[in-house]
Amino acid sequence: MSAVRGSRRACVAALCAWLVAVAGQEAQTAPPGAVAIAGDVKHALVVDAEALRAYPADAQVSFRAERQINGQPQQGSVVKGVRLIALLEQAGLAARDRNDWRRTVVVAIARDGYRAVFSWPELSNTAGGAQAMVGYERDGAPLADGPLVVLAPADTRTGPRHVKLLQRIEVRILRD
Numbered sequence: 001m002s003a004v005r006g007s008r009r010a011c012v013a014a015l016c017a018w019l020v021a022v023a024g025q026e027a028q029t030a031p032p033g034a035v036a037i038a039g040d041v042k043h044a045l046v047v048d049a050e051a052l053r054a055y056p057a058d059a060q061v062s063f064r065a066e067r068q069i070n071g072q073p074q075q076g077s078v079v080k081g082v083r084l085i086a087l088l089e090q091a092g093l094a095a096r097d098r099n100d101w102r103r104t105v106v107v108a109i110a111r112d113g114y115r116a117v118f119s120w121p122e123l124s125n126t127a128g129g130a131q132a133m134v135g136y137e138r139d140g141a142p143l144a145d146g147p148l149v150v151l152a153p154a155d156t157r158t159g160p161r162h163v164k165l166l167q168r169i170e171v172r173i174l175r176d
Contacts, residue, residue: 030167033147035134039171040104042092049136049147052082059086061133063153079143079151081135084108085123088171093120100173107170108150108163116150116161120171128154134166 030036034048061083064076084106093101104120123129131154135143143149146165155161 035148035166036168037087037091037171038168040094040173041088041171042094043090045087045091047087047134049142052134052136052148055082055086059083061131063131063133063151065138065153077139079133079135079153080137081133081149081151083130084118084132084134084150084169085130087134087169088120088123091171093171093173095173103174105172105174107172108161108166109168109170110146110163111165111167114163116152116163118152118161128152132161134169 030046034046037045037047059082060080062078062080064078066073066076088106093104095101101120101124106118106120106123108116108118118129118132121129123132132150132152135149135151136147137143148166150161150163150166150169152158152161
């Protein structure tokens with residue numbers, strides 16, 4: 001059990017060190033209204049809402065955002081987007097060995113520097129990860145909280161991984 005804890009600690013320490021290093025770097029940025037997907041990928045991408053609308057139906061996802069005000073259920077709105085894993089698979093993981101996907105983190109970064117982290121195994125191998133999306137419209141209209149957002153609708157608390165004003169998605173393989 002202590003070996004597992006040590007392995008987890010090492011992984012968390014590596015992730016924290018990488019996040020600090022990335023925070024000070026000038027990374028590829030996308031023009032306003034678009035998101036850049038870069039890092040340990042085969043093909044860096046820049047996509048906007050129009051490009052996302054053109055994705056095939058199996059990559060598209062929508063969910064009804066439900067909420068309550070003063071304990072009273074309110075009519076939900078429908079948010080549409082593209083599965084985050086579909087975008088990542090299009091960019092392709094620049095893996096050096098067949099297990100690199102297990103050590104890969106995906107960081108969604110907003111224009112104001114806010115970050116949310118996903119693991120590649122979570123996105124590709126869990127029902128909740130399959131729902132993570134880059135959203136581009138709400139109720140048929142552009143989003144009020146930025147042209148593109150990252151949402152994780154299956155999270156118990158969706159706020160911490162709701163990235164408004166999405167600017168880029170960094171993919172990193174954590175190596176020793």
